[in-house]
Amino acid sequence: MALPTTIVNPGTTQTINSLQNGGQNTGANSHPVVWASDQTPTVGSVNMATGQVTVGTSSVIIVAARTGVAGNGRISATVVNMGTATIYIGNTSGVTVANGFPLPAQAAMSLNTMSVIYGISGTASQTVGYVETY
Numbered sequence: 001m002a003l004p005t006t007i008v009n010p011g012t013t014q015t016i017n018s019l020q021n022g023g024q025n026t027g028a029n030s031h032p033v034v035w036a037s038d039q040t041p042t043v044g045s046v047n048m049a050t051g052q053v054t055v056g057t058s059s060v061i062i063v064a065a066r067t068g069v070a071g072n073g074r075i076s077a078t079v080v081n082m083g084t085a086t087i088y089i090g091n092t093s094g095v096t097v098a099n100g101f102p103l104p105a106q107a108a109m110s111l112n113t114m115s116v117i118y119g120i121s122g123t124a125s126q127t128v129g130y131v132e133t134y
Helices: none
Strands: 013-016 046-055 060-063 076-081 087-090 101-103 108-111 117-121 126-133
Touching (some): 046 117, 060 076, 060 126, 101 108, 117 126
Antiparallel strands (some): 013 046, 046 126, 060 117, 076 108, 076 126, 087 117
């Protein structure tokens, strides 16, 4: 059962409806999910935030640290390099083009971290988009 999701404008925060009952994915490569009779699977409400950041030759915060629903922290963050040059990702403001993880132009990466995500580029004015759930 897919959760309804709508992203209207970058920089906004929306709530994704919670999944109240377990089910079985019926895709070609899926594995059946069986719940014991005394279990009721519940996933609480999940918030989503989206936005865009300009990354240049000085490190900037792409995604800030996040305390999530009930203090559980970020579930995931996806960073999309919408620019024309490689950006470099790190978890400190000391990220550089020499020590950061390279994210080529038009590529995306997903991270499961509650830490701040920083970025830098060897080229000015690269647009980076993000979506995070928390």
